[in-house]
Amino acid sequence: MSPDLQPLLLDALLAGGVLLLLVVDLFLKDTSKAVLADLTALIFVGLFGLSFAVDTSGSAFDGAYVGGEWPLFFKRLFFAIGALTALGSRDFVAERFMRRQGEFYMLLTSCVLGMTLLPGAQNLVLLLVAFELMGLPLSMLAAWAKTEDTKGQDRDAAEGGMKLYVVGAASTGVTFFGLSLVYGMSGHLDLAGLAAAPGSPLLTLGMFLTLAGMSFKIGAVPFHMWVPDTYQASPTPFVAFLSVAPKAAGFAALAAVFVKGFGSAAAVWAPALLAITTLTLVIGNLMAIPQSNVKRLLAFSGVAHIGYMLMALAIGTGEATGVLLFYLAGYAATNIGAFLVVNAVGGRDADVDIGLFNGFSRRSPGLAACLLIFLLSLAGIPFVVGFWAKLYVFIEAWRAGLGWLVFLGALLAVVGLWYYLQIAYAAYIRPPAADREQPVAVDPRTRLAIGVCLVAVIGMGAWPSPFIENALAAAKAFIAH
Amino acid sequence: MTDHILALTVAAPFVAALLMLLVPGRNHPVLRVIGVTGSVLSLVGAIYVALHYDQAKGGLQFAQNYPFVPSFGIDIRLAADGWSVALFLLTGIIMTAGSLASATLTNRPKEFYILLLVLVSGVFGVFVCQDLFVFFLFYEIAVLPMYLLIGIWGSKGKVAPAGPFKSLWKDLDVGGKEYAAMKLTLMLLVGSAAILVGMLAMYFAMGGKSFDMVAMAHFKFPREMQVWVFPMLWLGFGSLAGVFPFHTWSPDGHAAAPTAVSMLHAGVLMKLGAFGVMRVGMILLPEGAATWAPIVGAVAALNVIYGAVSAMAQKDLKYVIAYSSVSHMGVVMLGAATLDPDGWNGAIYQMFAHGIMTGLFFALVGLIYERAHSRWVPGMGGFAKVMPGVAAFFTLAGLSSLGMPGSAGFVAEFLVFAGAWKSGHLMWAIPAMIGAWVTAVYVLRATKMIFWGEGPSHEFHDLHDAKRVEWAALWILGTCIVAFGCAPRLVLDFIGKATSEYLPAIVDAAHLVAMGGGK
């Protein structure tokens, strides 16, 4: 391995994994393709483990890619998400898409490949390609539950995928156009060059168009409208992935372009981002309240969470960016866990009405307790990671003089509790329906994934120090570079 | 042992809760034994603390630091002062009585006990925590389990939306237990949000290094900051203490909650709010407290009389008691606002007295509800014939609540009134006294309507007096009411010691504020 490929070691291995999956798929009978999930998980776990063993610092390709702690943090996050998703998807995918399992995991893995390359990209070209590599498989996977049955459970899969695709395509157009202006006004495609660009109206316009286009991926208001529909229609384990990984990657991209690239022009974009933040917080929380479909509810709750993360992004300091990383990690663990439980309760159905949770705690007390903890973490209750995440954001916002935003955020967090508790209420207080009294069936791998999420949520909640330190260090490296 | 007694006491219920996780949910006797043991252990811990607290020395004792999040200056700093001793005792007593009172619970006792024990761990923690952040964490632990406790084991009274907003309110399910649970949780968390904001402000004003409350007490926060942070803390903590107009969760919440939860919530949890206002708001922000004291006192006086008058109009027994809590917590806040030694002693003592009294009340209401299957006071009557013991204890609790000498309630109210008078706020003391009189009106009216007169009518066919273990809670609390009413110095000396340590700084600040200088 040549030294300048050192930072790309993990990504190269992952690309190998993509091919491996394709090849192995060819040799497997449909009925035994479920093993691909295990293989995928194994790849991710292996890479996750490897990430602690190898040095990925340094830069490659004339500085188009720079390794170090910042990309490493994201890589670990993405590997973990990928592994959890693969574990959680296995039985679902094997059961529902028996003949399309290989492609599912291949797309999932290549999507992760795009994500892992994003944080280290120092060049808009690489950034853009990685962004698209992440984005395109998503719309395909969203529609994976395709069917021609007009009454079946997946009747809306194509619609969900199409909505993600159409909004995404439009946003891509907007992003491209915005970046073209950015390039034109700065004369550079590498992030370092952007910083030097003199301010001009066209640059501002380009900046904002890029912001809008990228905000689509994280689901910031008003670019969020695809989120609930796609979540509702897509295979639930994939939604677990969709709800966290692209968000993290999107934030990596936004941080790269704005915090780093346009860091000197923060006075221009920060207020705009704050406006988006406020809108996201309010709309996300408000619209989650009346939802009766749990996936939609979690979708809007996700939008709300994006608001909190945007808050950290808008502050733009090193500490705030570190806090953003912590938030992303905590949110990922929590949300994947929550969606996997929802998947278990929904019983392979894409539509999960809140009524299905009735009496959940009596049917499966352990699983219900997990769900409760995930919900509490989402709501930001102490002793689970969600609390610290919000708290750190608030602390940083306070430091940045955004007291009013802290207050708004705190108030809306309470509103959030309202709708999260509606799920808890169904699970713990309502009696189960007559035909749903047996325990919820959970396959062992999903169980494992939920367990890992639980440990992460509680661990990071009870002992946040090492994680936040790590995140702060990563952000520091990012800002300093 | 002595070194870590505070941590042990705080942890005892929590450990019991963890143990319970290992017990199958069907095994009710074992669960009960663990639950009661955990509570009794914490009571023993509290008594141990009281016995070993060196009164002559005073100050913070049994101090221990356990590092938690050092990078943000957050440590679990546990130490007890005189107030802690008193409130520790209160919590131990109420929890023991509460766990005994819920010994007859058959609906999912495992989860119930676990939540209850976790909650009480939080309560213990708040009373001895000297780190503001961990204080807040304990506070949240104490508040949050309430949602499930009310939501699952609660009951619905006869209070349904009526009047012009009926149709609007239907959306919110006003009056239901889930409404009550949700309202309680949300309102208290809005309060928590305010606390959090205030807390962060203090943290950063001190340089963002540490949440140590002892250091904060010595640190002189800028006046203008104190003036806006104090109301945040006052209203934030105050929402749990039932400060008007943020008291409205309390009637619905207490009415919907199951017996032990009402006992604990009205008996101990509401005190957390008042304790927070005093321990965090007033002691850490003396100038803010001095600036706002007139408002705090006025609102508290309003609370007293408003709660009492509202209680008078209630027809649902639990609402009567719940509004009485609002009224009595007003007395606590009034005492706090006096910034006078007697007022402060009275405030803490009122926490203690009201805790025991309202615990007894709710235990009795639980018994009555269990037997009568109704909380509708006008429908009752003549119950004393079949449940004389319950009637006697109800009267005892009522007497304490209206401040009858010989009961703990008198000592507290008397001290608070004296403090209010001494601090020159007649306009607070007189409404509060009238409120105390109104208490006599509604308590005795309720007693009369429930227990006296002819009856009971045929619809109450399975009324009977308390039985076996049910007596335990009644006797424990009843004895405490009388004992602490007759010999108040058992805890008043502890309280007075701590008050004398904390108050001078605040009085100085009040002088500064009064003179308009010292900026």
Added chain:
Amino acid sequence: MTPSTLALLSLFVPLGAAVLLGLLGPLRRTGRPAAFVSVAGALVALAGAVAILAGGDAALKPGAHLVWGWLSAGPATAVGIHVDGTSAWMLLVVTLVATCVQIYSLGYLHDEPPAALGRYFTYQSLFLFAMNTLVLAPNLLQAFLGWELVGLVSYLLIGFYFRKPSAAKAAVKAFWVTKFADLGFLIGLVTLYAKTGAFEWTAVTPVAGFVTLMLFFAVMGKSAQFPLHIWLPDAMEGPTPVSALLHAATMVAAGVFLIVRAEPLFAQAPMTREIMAYVGGFTALFAACIAVVQTDIKKVLAYSTCSQLGYMVTALGAGDTFAGYFHLSTHAFFKALLFLGAGSLIHAVHSNELKDMGGLFKKMPFSGAVFIIGAVALAGVPPFAGFFSKDLILEAVEHHHLYVPLAALAIAAFLTAFYMTRTVMMALFGAPSHAAEHAHEPGIDMKLPLGVLALLAIVAGFGGSWLAGLTGHEYAFHFTLVGGAGTAIGLLGIATGFWMFGPAQGGAPIKRGMAPVGVFIRYGLMDRLSTVAYGLMLAVGAIIAWIDRYVIDGVMNWSGWILLVGGRRLRGLQTGNVQDYVYAVALGIVVLGAWGILR
């Protein structure tokens, strides 16, 4: 034993009995054995009181003072005992009457179920403790404790027949009214504490005027002064021995005792004293007027008690503490006697109504005789007890030139003699009613107390100078014009009564005119007033409660509702049409762009 030890004995032995009976349910529910426990406690207390006085003046002159810090270490907020002549004598009066009443109750409540009887005697023991707490109070704080506790026991005992709605109502009414008045005590107490840092009887303070006024307000409630007397007639719902002990002899006199005790404070407040004189005088007259028209023998006595308390308050208002105290003592004996005698009559005919009695003297000569002794003593006929004390009061009032109260008292004296004669005539003489035909004398347990009290009603008046010496005053009986006139007025009242209700049955038009007036005053005015006040309070409560639910809580609910409905409205934005989603994106970029470029 020292006076303090004896006093502690008198204080705590009844408490011990009460606690014993209270905690030991099985013992309490045995009935008579429980009663004996209580009676034994009362006897010990009585013995203690007697022993203190038997110990002689020397030990009592400086007063034995024994206190323990209660709210804090140190004497400022202490409780304990203070034994001097005043409290020793009061202790004797209280324990003596209480013992008599308890023994009497053994017979009177013979038919009660054992559990109820046990409860009754528990209350009785508790009362004795409470009253002794008040009597022995070393400072105002403890006085307040006792004050409230006797109010509590009064409430419990009035509500003894709690299954009877009228009794239940009367009990709470008594408590509410007296407790309302007690606010005055509390305010006075707190003021005193705020200004002097302690609760001393002898405090010298510029706020004495306010403090005493407030204390007097409490006295008006406890000692049934107009207009806070309204609870006392209703309190007759309690068993008759209770009326004798609490609502005639001791508890209602606690107010008078308080003023006697707090003489140093009141001495600093001439204004309060003047108010007291007028209120007392008016009450004496007003209550006597109503007593005239009562048909219920206990109500007659109840209003009479009001009236006599008015006498005492007037005396205290006039500044003659001893006169009030003296009348308090004699009144305790003869009014207890009257009540117990009346109880004996009631016991015989099972009715309180005068019309159900009549001609009882023949059937029950002993009870009739002692009742007449009590009546004569009350009417102020020499040489019975009431004569001396009433004479002293009239003199004192005249001496202080309080002529309006004096006139009121004089008329009241006439009316007192008149209505007592009326009562005696209607109950003991005349034609026996149907119920009265089977009447018979009670047993020895009821006769014994009657006898003791009758003796005291006869002789107690002669102990005046001894009592004065004991309490540090000077008194010797000597004839004065006012006293003579008072006696004459009394005799005139008796004569008028005899003319109207004796065999002659004269003055029929007056009788006819009298009845409606009294009924109007009694039921038309005072009851209506208290009902209206109560109704008003409930109405205010209902309004506040409504406001709380729909306005204060409404804010919470409104905001919840707005969020809910707002969320629902916003759902409309999520149309499901992807072009609308793209439109939102376009809108977003346009707004962002416009803001970026045009700002």
Added chain:
Amino acid sequence: MTLDAYVLIAGFMFCIGLYGVLTRRNAIGILVSVELMVNAANINLAAFAHFGRGIDGQVLVLFTTALTVAEVVVGLALVLLLFRRRKDILVDLANGLKG
């Protein structure tokens, strides 16, 4: 010709594309419009590259073009899917998910 003319023409094209995306009911029609938007970006890039911004603009055009092709591939697959499911590709008729 000066740079601003090119940028303007690109802007025109972008707006036309945007208009198409907003108004077209047919999924393929939307794809067509998106192509216009991307094309506008490409014109920009080429123009900027020509007017002194260096070689990278042209490189980026290469990449965007390739990306767009991939996007179109995926888009058409989704359109086919939608068509099979609904026998129609009018996007405003696919509104089963909402609220």
Added chain:
Amino acid sequence: MIERLLFGAVSTVLVFTALMAVTTRNLVHAVLWLGMTLATTAMLYILLQAPFLATLQLILYTGGVLSLMLFGVMLTRRSSEQDGVMVGNESNGRRRALPIVAIMLGLLVTAVGRTPLANAPVSPSPTTAEIGKRILSTHLLAFELLSVLLLAAMVGAIVLARRKDASLEGTNDPRERAAALPGSRPAGAPKEV
């Protein structure tokens, strides 16, 4: 001057064809108009001295994208339009779209007007070799990634577009689904299509 004339002509055609592409009611025509736009853009690239891009444009876009799209149009004809003469491409929401687009245009024009662009120097046109070098050095990683992307897109698109890849999929019958679970396949289950 000639350059200006040429530019004017090209841009006019460009805008016209683009407008037609988004407004014509026939979908086939719309795709063809798009093709013309893209071809015209290639002319613009030549004006900008970027022959490489022009070639790319013609090959990739006009050759690839356009035929793909036409393919799509053919495959998605509604049954009522079996004859293929007219493929519906209605528009709606013009009234609300126009202001947005107009404002956007206004913003762009304003921004361009306010930004000093006119005197930007013309740089020498890079040769194809230079572009290639650039791609294969600095942007090699992106280029490699592009191949992964295209692979993924193709694989995914094929799977999605496959007409009916399993008779089992999409069924709601739990028995059949249970049968399809790995390892529990009953003997008589339908074979793969």
